[in-house]
Amino acid sequence: xxxxxxxxVVGMVGAGQLARMTHQAAIPLGQSLRILAADADDGAAxxxxxxxxxxxxxxxxxxxxxxxADVVTFDHEHVPTEHIRALLAEGHxxxxxxxxxxxxxxxxxxxxxxxxxxxxxxxxxxxDTPADLDAFAGGSWPVVLKAARGGYDGKGVxxxxxxxxxxxxVTQLRAAGTPLIVEERVALRxxxxxxxxxxxxxxxxxxxxxxxxxxxxxxxxxIAPAPGLPEQRAIEAQQLAIRIANELGVVGVLxxxxxxxxxxxxxxxxxxxxxxxMRPHNSAHWTIEGARTSQFEQHLRAVLDYPLGAxxxxxxxxxxxxxxxxxxxxxxxxxxxxxxxxxLPDAKVHLYGKQVRPGRKIGHVTVLGDDLAAVRDRAARAAxxxxxxx
Amino acid sequence: xxxxxxxxVVGMVGAGQLARMTHQAAIPLGQSLRILAADADDGAAxxxxxxxxxxxxxxxxxxxxxxxADVVTFDHEHVPTEHIRALLAEGHxxxxxxxxxxxxxxxxxxxxxxxxxxxxxxxxxxxDTPADLDAFAGGSWPVVLKAARGGYDGKGVxxxxxxxxxxxxVTQLRAAGTPLIVEERVALRxxxxxxxxxxxxxxxxxxxxxxxxxxxxxxxxxIAPAPGLPEQRAIEAQQLAIRIANELGVVGVLxxxxxxxxxxxxxxxxxxxxxxxMRPHNSAHWTIEGARTSQFEQHLRAVLDYPLGAxxxxxxxxxxxxxxxxxxxxxxxxxxxxxxxxxLPDAKVHLYGKQVRPGRKIGHVTVLGDDLAAVRDRAARAAxxxxxxx
Numbered sequence: 001x002x003x004x005x006x007x008x009v010v011g012m013v014g015a016g017q018l019a020r021m022t023h024q025a026a027i028p029l030g031q032s033l034r035i036l037a038a039d040a041d042d043g044a045a046x047x048x049x050x051x052x053x054x055x056x057x058x059x060x061x062x063x064x065x066x067x068x069a070d071v072v073t074f075d076h077e078h079v080p081t082e083h084i085r086a087l088l089a090e091g092h093x094x095x096x097x098x099x100x101x102x103x104x105x106x107x108x109x110x111x112x113x114x115x116x117x118x119x120x121x122x123x124x125x126x127x128d129t130p131a132d133l134d135a136f137a138g139g140s141w142p143v144v145l146k147a148a149r150g151g152y153d154g155k156g157v158x159x160x161x162x163x164x165x166x167x168x169x170v171t172q173l174r175a176a177g178t179p180l181i182v183e184e185r186v187a188l189r190x191x192x193x194x195x196x197x198x199x200x201x202x203x204x205x206x207x208x209x210x211x212x213x214x215x216x217x218x219x220x221x222x223i224a225p226a227p228g229l230p231e232q233r234a235i236e237a238q239q240l241a242i243r244i245a246n247e248l249g250v251v252g253v254l255x256x257x258x259x260x261x262x263x264x265x266x267x268x269x270x271x272x273x274x275x276x277x278m279r280p281h282n283s284a285h286w287t288i289e290g291a292r293t294s295q296f297e298q299h300l301r302a303v304l305d306y307p308l309g310a311x312x313x314x315x316x317x318x319x320x321x322x323x324x325x326x327x328x329x330x331x332x333x334x335x336x337x338x339x340x341x342x343x344l345p346d347a348k349v350h351l352y353g354k355q356v357r358p359g360r361k362i363g364h365v366t367v368l369g370d371d372l373a374a375v376r377d378r379a380a381r382a383a384x385x386x387x388x389x390x
Numbered sequence: 391x392x393x394x395x396x397x398x399v400v401g402m403v404g405a406g407q408l409a410r411m412t413h414q415a416a417i418p419l420g421q422s423l424r425i426l427a428a429d430a431d432d433g434a435a436x437x438x439x440x441x442x443x444x445x446x447x448x449x450x451x452x453x454x455x456x457x458x459a460d461v462v463t464f465d466h467e468h469v470p471t472e473h474i475r476a477l478l479a480e481g482h483x484x485x486x487x488x489x490x491x492x493x494x495x496x497x498x499x500x501x502x503x504x505x506x507x508x509x510x511x512x513x514x515x516x517x518d519t520p521a522d523l524d525a526f527a528g529g530s531w532p533v534v535l536k537a538a539r540g541g542y543d544g545k546g547v548x549x550x551x552x553x554x555x556x557x558x559x560v561t562q563l564r565a566a567g568t569p570l571i572v573e574e575r576v577a578l579r580x581x582x583x584x585x586x587x588x589x590x591x592x593x594x595x596x597x598x599x600x601x602x603x604x605x606x607x608x609x610x611x612x613i614a615p616a617p618g619l620p621e622q623r624a625i626e627a628q629q630l631a632i633r634i635a636n637e638l639g640v641v642g643v644l645x646x647x648x649x650x651x652x653x654x655x656x657x658x659x660x661x662x663x664x665x666x667x668m669r670p671h672n673s674a675h676w677t678i679e680g681a682r683t684s685q686f687e688q689h690l691r692a693v694l695d696y697p698l699g700a701x702x703x704x705x706x707x708x709x710x711x712x713x714x715x716x717x718x719x720x721x722x723x724x725x726x727x728x729x730x731x732x733x734l735p736d737a738k739v740h741l742y743g744k745q746v747r748p749g750r751k752i753g754h755v756t757v758l759g760d761d762l763a764a765v766r767d768r769a770a771r772a773a774x775x776x777x778x779x780x
Binding site: 004005006007008020021023024026027028029030032041045046047048049051288292293301306307308309310312314315332333334337338341342345346348349350351352353354355356363368 | 394395396397398410411413414416417418419420422431435436437438439441678682683691696697698699700702704705722723724727728731732735736738739740741742743744745746753758
């Protein structure tokens with residue numbers, strides 16, 4: 001409890017853009033996010049007052065964060081499970097808890113748990129040797145090899161086209177100690193995300209299901225709601241996410257990344273779970289302006305065990321485009337921002353306080369409106385202005 | 391320029407709720423507001439990273455703020471003009487500049503300047519002695535006596551009903567050194583506000599004209615757009631505000647508080663200027679969710695000389711209700727927040743990080759929707775929950 005405001009304090013491990021935007025959402029709730037940052041120049045550390053510098057793998061740093069907080073939560077999935085258990089044993093409150101969070105940390109555990117729930121998943125198997133991979137493929141390549149831990153934004157995922165390639169990759173990755181699983185390559189029409197939040201009290205709130213568009217494994221665009229998704233399919237996706245949140249005991253935001261199966265424009269009615277994330281997620285950044293309650297406020301409400309906020313759309317269509325760092329040279333970010341604002345006065349800009357590096361997510365833009373094609377076009381143009389000024 | 395983000399830095403004098411909400415708006419722009427706070431527990435100081443502690447009347451503190459900022463702006467009007475001129479003389483950029491800001495600091499100067507512009511004002515006169523007041527009243531009481539400097543929220547305004555009362559008040563206030571003016575009591579139907587922003591480049595953007603509802607001189611409710619205001623009258627009010635912004639050379643947000651003259655439900659077509667504010671203003675807090683660009687983002691864009699943002703409404707009706715501190719005792723703020731969120735999941739809460747004191751503005755709530763009566767009712771209920779839990 002902060003004695004200056006008589007309100008509880010939320011501590012967040014990690015100080016990237018998710019913590020930055022969570023702090024932004026904390027301010028109107030009377031809160032000030034307490035943050036454990038790896039570096040004083042991390043995006044969230046630049047804007048918050050209550051910042052500790054330390055590693056998320058250092059139990060002493062985690063203890064210091066927890067000592068000044070009523071609840072501890074996460075900007076990323078990389079805190080060791082044993083450290084979370086140590087905090088719990090010492091009487092701290094941590095959401096999501098380790099038994100839920102492990103499913104966002106370890107793809108093998110995730111697949112096992114989802115299998116037990118009967119949630120639709122690709123066919124999969126653990127991989128320890130090249131022979132495991134061959135046996136799974138059964139001569140039918142390609143298959144998808146994944147690092148069970150540590151992957152993000154397309155990293156840690158390999159499309160393996162042959163037994164020879166698999167032999168080389170598995171040998172090399174297992175030698176480096178990387179735990180692996182293999183999954184069938186799903187015939188997918190597009191990717192969707194169902195984002196929900198759950199409180200300790202057990203209340204769950206679901207956002208409209210969105211389409212996520214990836215390029216080279218990185219999300220570049222999110223469209224809310226997912227265009228042309230039949231209402232029954234949307235409800236099915238939301239119910240699946242709610243069931244996963246309940247069964248795993250998630251507290252906070254849960255993003256369920258889904259494949260809509262089929263080919264071309266033809267959906268065949270199937271949904272399979274691709275990944276889980278248990279924190280505010282890129283697929284719901286659009287909620288800052290596009291939903292009555294942003295995912296960041298919702299995550300705070302959930303971990304504080306406050307009643308959850310309304311999740312309805314604020315416009316018929318909302319499109320978020322990620323801003324990736326462009327090549328060095330040319331206009332600086334400040335000049336790019338000038339041009340963007342002059343051309344698109346309704347685009348909502350979110351910069352993460354990061355140094356620009358090619359391909360790095362440095363921000364996002366959100367555009368709302370009545371005409372999907374126009375909204376997508378404006379969002380893409382806004383993101384392009386910030387990327388390379390053209 | 392912040393070398394970590396390659397973006398300019400805005401310094402703000404004062405650390406109340408306006409600075410707090412401006413910092414919130416700075417985060418998505420890649421900014422982090424640099425703040426001069428009187429006290430480390432001020433609302434904005436609780437949530438920002440770049441905070442100096444010092445007085446707005448201390449030139450050394452102002453210089454330190456300016457030294458780390460590309461532009462200096464204000465959370466309030468109380469910085470001495472000579473200090474602002476000193477900063478300018480030393481090469482700093484300050485918006486709004488002293489020649490504009492003086493009209494928000496001194497009601498006599500404001501009336502003189504507005505008179506020269508031909509802006510509609512109540513009949514008024516400076517007051518040095520009780521005889522000045524008598525001469526202005528000409529036997530027709532009541533009249534409105536105002537402190538030319540230092541008033542806010544109804545403080546510094548006296549409705550004077552008789553020569554005797556005037557004699558006593560003027561003698562007492564002049565003995566205390568308070569500069570005074572007198573104004574006719576305007577037959578007003580209601581109060582309106584026209585809020586605009588202007589950049590150094592000369593771009594001006596106007597928000598929809600709103601109705602402000604006062605109780606005991608304190609704004610308790612703002613309705614956007616002003617119900618039943620004829621379009622021509624709304625345009626006239628916006629054009630008046632734009633003209634004042636241009637003629638005074640305002641940079642940043644300008645709020646023009648207006649009286650709509652007439653009586654009862656009958657407007658007689660007249661508008662007169664009541665007050666000016668040159669900073670984000672209570673009459674535009676609704677813009678955080680209710681306009682495409684909030685007044686706080688707009689103020690930052692203006693003082694940074696960025697192109698201004700779109701000002702359109704995001705819903706047919708937007709109502710903001712101020713939350714005033716209730717009597718001590720009963721439920722704490724955290725429990726009140728629980729109840730409010732449970733009952734009104736779509737209400738947007740803004741708490742200012744202040745200790746609760748009776749009558750003190752500790753936050754506001756905003757509700758949006760299609761049905762004005764329902765939106766007003768929900769906003770009033772939300773504010774009442776936070777005030778006293780009932």
